Amino acid sequence: MLSKRYYTIGMAGHIDHGKTTLTKALTNVDTDRLKAEKERSISIELGYAPLKLGDNMEVSIVDVPGHEKFIRQMIAGVAGIDLVLLVVAADEGVMPQTVEHLDILNLLGIHEGLIVVTKADLVEDDMEELIEADIADQVAGTFFEGAELHFVDSLSGRGIDDLRSAIRTKLADVQMRDARGAFRLPVDQVFTVHGQGTVVRGTVYEGKVTEGDTLEVLPERKKVRARQIQVHHEKQPSGRAGQRVAINLGGASKDELQRGDVLVSTQYYSTTTTVDITLDTVENLRFPLKQRGYIKLHLGTAEVYGKIVFFDRNELSVSGGQGILCQLRLDHPVVTKRGDRFILRRPSPVETIGGGFVIEPNGQKYRFGEETIKQLERKREGTPEDLLFDLLKTERSxxxxxxxxxxxxxxxxxxxxxxxxxxxxxxxxxxxxxxxxxxxxxxxxxxxxxxxxxxxxxxxxxxxxxxxxxxxxxxxxxxxxxxxxxxxxxxxxxxxxxxxxxxxxxxxGFPKQWAKRMEQVEQTIKNQGLEVEQESEIFERAGLPAEWIQELRHYLMRSNKVIELDEKHLLSVEAFNEAARKLSAETTERFSLQDAKQVLGLSRKYLVPLMEKFDQAGWTRRDGSERLWVKTPE
Known part of the structure; x- marks a missing residue:
């Protein structure tokens, strides 16, 4: 049987190019759930839907908003995906937000994608070659260059089955995220469910979470417990890297959590406000970025303001650059580690500056000049020692x-x-x-x-x-x-x-709250000797809660204080041993049930199961209607 594979794929593209309708055609799920989304026919929040591609592949589709105002949700949505569907409407072609989404996807280091031309029924067949050529020009130099292109119509269903098959084929060659590392889930949604409490949702970046795990919310360092885990509204015992999960948390209210928080399982992750980075910019910035200029960092699902510090220039010109070594000094702490991808945007006037990856999560203050650049270059390359420790921290052993x-x-x-x-x-x-x-x-x-x-x-x-x-x-x-x-x-x-x-x-030992009642049960069994009441009557009279009765019963047996005489009676070990010694002393090598009755004075109700217990203890052996002493009780 093939092992199950887990992936998250994303939709990206300009507003009203049919991403949500395409998602529904592929999954039969409408991801627009907010009233405002229905009224305005645009996606405001991230939408998610399960895509069924066979028993051995579990896939979540993230439908990200296309409108420029909702770019932050778009970044949060694509930050954890394995495959992108770039959606372009046949009747409009590549638009401004399509280009911006392309820039962001490239900067986030996403490498796998398919191009989907929607609303194909709105154009003549002979136009398809022109549309395909135009898109090819626009995606040249990106990871979409040479990518498969599919014409579909989500309403009529044209091309949907072929696209679904292409997605499966593409994902079969995509390496699944490693679930062996320390669990990390950047939170992109927080809400409450009546009768359940606080729920967070996100894509598991790394590792695995199991129901009952103790977790920590960063950067607040709040301890919580995973009470229940769901994947697309179905309860699961665990969630792992690559899956979209919802986790019902114990120990935190909705007001204590927010998008951008990170749920982790280990002390390995820490928070920081000073991050060394390598930065690639978009091709043409509209405005230069000055030394210590104000920026907004998009990291996972977090959005944090701060300043950028250069060590080899006083201004980032409009021509930008690649592999710029610099530092971010943030207004609020973030959770990150070496290799994490990010996006930088300018808060005002708003534009995407670029993106890159973290080379040192806990940066220090450095001097301006060539020596700092060389130091950061060494960090970027990573010494064998750095890589050794990073690997052993992530893989654990x-x-x-x-x-x-x-x-x-x-x-x-x-x-x-x-x-x-x-x-x-x-x-x-x-x-x-x-x-x-x-x-x-x-x-x-x-x-x-x-x-x-x-x-x-x-x-x-x-x-x-x-x-x-x-x-x-x-x-x-x-x-x-x-x-x-x-x-x-x-x-x-x-x-x-x-x-x-x-x-x-x-x-x-007995819990303090119920100690007196449990002692009462133990003493009652001991005091009643061989003719003990039914255990249900003893427990009921003591007034113990049902969940503690079986716990106490097993404890008394494990600690050798009682034995199970039969399915209804518990007998103190002290009374049991004393009865064996007395019977052994007052009978010969061979004795009958009547002999035992005369010595112990018990009715058959207690005598028969008691004799069977003596057999099980290895003291006696049944021989016809009589018993033989095999071993003398101590």
Missing amino acids: MTRRDLTEKLGTAEEELDELLVAHRNEGTIRTEAGRIFLQSVAEELLELMQEDLAAYHQLYPLRDGKDRAVLLQEFASYGKELTSLVLDEAADRGELKKHASAVALGDFAP
Whole structure:
């Protein structure tokens, strides 16, 4: 069976060129949901719809607004996509927003696309060659140069099936986003659902999220919990890189969250207000950009104002440039890491300046001049050491072979790096995996937080099942998680009990709120001896909530305080052992049920299951109508 692949594709193009209608033709979903969108026939917010392309491919379509005023939503929509459909209406051709969208797509480093000419039924067939040639001229020099072009009509359905097939073929060759890294989801929508609470929606950039995970909202550093995950309105146990997901969050209200926030699963991500970048500009700026000029940064779904600082010029001329090394000093913190793509726009007069990628998320203050440019060039190229640490932070643990392939360095050079950092204690090699000590420490802290929350929920259990714990932290790799767990157990920070794992200082016990009632149940069973009431009556009289009854029952059995006499009765282990000793002392090697009745004074209701328990304990063995003592009870 083929493994499932996950992708997000986007629509881009000028207003009223039929993106939303095309989305509906492909998916049968109308993405215009706001009243204003219906009244004005334009898209204001991002629209999403599932595109069915077979059992092994899950695809989300992002329908981004085309109007110039809604360009920020457009940037937020395309920032996480794997394939773009550039939409051009047959009756109008390439328009100003088409060109601006093309610039933004190029600057964001998107490489895969198809061109779709909509409203094809409005033009004569002999016009199609002219339209195709015009579009080819406009997209020359972009990643759309040489891209497949499809004529469709969304209302009649012409060309839709062929386009759907072309999308599937194209995506089959697109590398799926890696779900092994640390989870990151830039939030593009926040809303509430009656009876459910706060919900955020976005495209998962990296990693994987599972229902029940503890997450953090950046830049506010607010802890939340993933209570429920949905993909296109269907509940799922998890979401992964490349998927559009909605996550119902516990621990945060709608007013505490906003578009531009980032949901993460690890301390690896941090916030910053000073970012070193490499910048490519659009071909022709309308106005020059002065040193420390005011800019608006679009990064993921965030929009932040700030200033641009140059180190080799005092002004960015209208002719612009490529690979300009500079720095952004932002008014508010953002979440980013090396390699993230961005767009810069001028707030006033409004225009797209350019885009590029982050070379250092936590920039410093540098002097103006050639020396700083050289320093930034070295950062841009990335030393083998930089790349080694970036890889190990992202992948968490790797084999030597995978590390060598991804670094692209000679084995001797890798060995020198590893030896140097092993001696410093920053990098470790254990169980065939190479990892950062800081990642191991982070993993242990996350496991301890997880176990602390588990002990609070289930104070009567010995701990969390080891297999469940390993699965929850599967993104760190089974080998690393097992190693960290075992080392922490050796140090006493964690402890293992059979298949359970617990904090080192944890001991199962009655929760304070219900301790008196639970003690009452335990004492009642003990006091009633061999002729104990039905357990349901004892629990009911104690007034324990239903969810605690089974927890207490299993705790008493696990801690060897009671045994299950039959499906309705619990018997104290003390009474059970005493009955065995008494019966053994007052009978011969062979005894009957009547003999046992005379010694213990019990009715058949209790006597028969008690004798069977003696057999199960290995003390007696049934032989016809009698029993033989096999072992003397202690």
